[in-house]
Amino acid sequence: MREFSLxxxxxxxxDGNLTDLIRRNAAQHPDVAVMGRKVAGVWTDVTARQFLAEVRAAAKGLIASGVRPGDRVGLMSRTRYEWVLLDFAIWSAGAVTVPVYETSSAEQIQWILGDSGAVAVLVESDAHAAAVDSVRDRLPELHSVWQIERDGVGELVAAGAEVDDATVDERSASAKADDPATIVYTSGTTGRPKGCVLTHRSFFAECGNAVERLKPLFRTGECSVLLFLPAAHVFGRLVEVAAVMAPIKLGCVPDIKQLTDELASFKPTLILGVPRVFEKVYNAARAKAQADGKGAIFDKAARTAIDYSRALSTPSGPSMGLRLRHKVFDLLVYRKLRAVLGGRGEYAISGGAPLGERLGHFFRGIGFTVLEGYGLTESCAATAFNPWDRQKIGTVGQPLPGSTVRIADDGEVLLHGEHLFQGYWNNESATAEALTDGWFHTGDIGTLDEDGYLTITGRKKEILVTAGGKNVAPAVIEDRIRGHALIAECMVVGDGRPFVGALVTLDEEFLGRWAAEHGKPAGATAASLREDPELLAEVQKAVDDGNAAVSKAESVRKFRVLPSQFTEEAGHITPSLKLKRNVVAKDFADEIESIYRG
Known part of the structure; x- marks a missing residue:
């Protein structure tokens, strides 16, 4: 057993709660822009004074509509300014926010609102309103529904016109540090979602220590962050609360299809994302270079960036020749890539899945350091992250200051600290199973080095045991295979089988470029090319690269290219892009059988 703490x-x-932050900001930084809001397609600043006033006005409407202290209020929307506004308004009314993913099905909506006992819900669109309405007869406690796109905020403001300031002040102060701030339902990778109860204390401990440890990234009046992750996800909430706590300007993007344009216009100094975002940036840049006949230059620049970053971790640092090559490629390639990311940023924080050393070194090498972290809904997002001044690429960093990480005898990662959740809502048995004497059992397998840097190697429940008795952690090889531009997703299989196999999906955007370059028919799809010898040879290169990271017994011997991608709509992935392995295994059982047939 090994443990480390800071x-x-x-x-x-x-005492107190998260609404104290917006009152403090209005008092200490009244004219500082704390939010960026899109108005008629143009980013407009919202000052701390303005934000507090808008939050209070919406909170009055909730109070006038019968929302009481401790009531649960659902919030179902894409990531937008109103999400943050209404989150703080719910807290200012003394209530508890229950996020609902905007992609949730009617059945999921019914479960989350019903299990939490929500008395009201704020939705974004007509489709969301219709989904709620379709299950409303099964939600006896739900008495109010407002819709953002039909001036729901305006309705709240009008409803609360007669509520005086003293009433909203009293309500804002009603929640204490150990009272629930939110109930965030897990993504449900292993079954029906469980509601994680996160207190105001959880967020104070999480965001306060993260902001202090990453202080150069959170300079008031200088720094800004663009949130494009789902605000309903705990990682998105970390961004929201940390930005308000600092405070730095926060902008929200509801549609990541326009992310490049939004980065260029908002120009954030800090980006928080999942590995797939950074993989997309790399793959899109490489594909564009190849289309422009500059593929060889890009590949040399990428190798130089990786070599340069690796050399930064050595006592002697980069050689003179490497420094010169790096400077040349900075003029030719790297500054253009930084411009794609907004042009002002130097740092990003990545979580939700393994980033991989290759990408970590590439981005640090181009002058845009991606600090990898690790956390769960139960740990109020990040429970470990790489410090800005002592990064160890390939690890998920050191524990959140004020918390402890322990590696149990069986390799499981255990967590302790004030940032942890209080328990699962209405589920004492699950709480007792996950929490023992204040230690949360993550279900992840990992190691701690001598400096307290954590490396996650897999999930206890995802460890495959082949027929030959070999334990295989899928994450390592899956991450390497996904590193190829042509690969969208990869899921390793082989539990109880004679060898390890893999299901592979193709990146639709890159597939079109690859098909054109290799003389395939226009409009060719994964379904039409999945047996194409050239394509299979290209996928084999990705598999070979993955196999290089593991032992022979753990390597993928056969794979199947699937005709379609894993999608959230089909239930294959969660909104935070985690694989639901049991669903994928069930839906593609025939494909898995074909790997082992004969």
């Missing part, structure tokens, strides 16, 4: 850098308030 002293707290932030003193968690003994």
């Amino acid at each position: 002293p707290a850098l932030y003193e968690v308030p003994t």
Whole structure:
């Protein structure tokens, strides 16, 4: 057993709640832009004073509509300014926010709102309103529904016109540090979602210590962050609360299809994303270079960036020749890539899945450092992250200051600290199974090095045991295979089988470029090319690269290219892009059998 901890850098308030932050900002930084809001297609600043006023007005409407202290209020929307506004309005009414993914099915909506006992819900669109309406007869406690796109915020403001300031002040102060702030339902990778109860203390401990440890990334009046992750996900909430706590300007993007344009117009200094976002940036840049006849230059620049980053971790640092090559490629390639990311940023934080050393070194090598972290809904997002001044690429960093990470005898990662969840809502048995004497059992397998840097090697429940008795952790090889531009997703299989296999899906955007370059018919799809010898040879290169990271017994011997991608709509992935392995295995059982047939 091994454990590591760091002293707290932030003193968690003994009382109070998250609404204290917006009142403090309005008092200390009244004219500082704390939000960026899109108005008629143009980013417009919202000052701390303005934000507080808008939050209070919406909170009055909730109070006037019968929302009481401790009530649960659902919030179902894409990531947009109103999400943050209404989140703080719910807290200012003394209530508890229950996020619902905007992609949720009617059945999921019914479960989350019903299980939490929500008395009201704020939705974004007609489709969301219709989905709620379709299950409303099964939600006896739900009495109010507002829709953002039909001036729901305006309705709240009008409804609360007669509520006085003293009432909203009293409600804002009603929740204490150990009271629930939100109930965030897990993605449900292993079954029906469980509601994680996160308190105001959880967020204070999480965001306060993260902001202090990453202080150069959170300079008030200088820094900004663009949130394009789902605000309903705990990682998105970390971004929201940390930005308000600092405070730095926060912008929200509801549609990541326009992400490149939004980065260029908002120009954030900090980006938070999942590995797939950074893979897309790399693959799109490489594909564009190849289309322009500059593929060889890009590949040389990429190798130089990776070599340069690796050399930064050595005592002697980069050689003179490497520094010169790096400077040349900075002029030719790297500055253009930084411009794609907004042009002002130097740092990003990545979580949700393994980033991989290759991408980590590439981005640091181009002058845009991606700090990898690790966390779960139960740990209020990040429970470990790489410090800005002592990054170890390939690890998920050191524990959140004020918390402890322990590696149990069986390799499981255990967590302890004020940032942890209180328990699962209405589920005492699951709580007792996950929490033992204040230690949360993550279900992840990992190691700690001598400096307290954590490396995650897999999931306890995802460890495959082949027929030959070999334990295989899928994450390592899957990450390497996904690193190829042509690969969208990869799922390793082989539990109880004679060898390890893999299901592979293709990146639709890159597939079109690859098909054109290799003389395939216009409009060729994964379904039409999945047996194409040239395509299979290209996928084999990705598999070979993955196999290089593991032992022979753990390597993928056969794979199947699937005719379609894993989608959230089909239930194959969660909104945070995690694979639901049991669903994929069930839906593609025939494909898995074909790997082992004969």
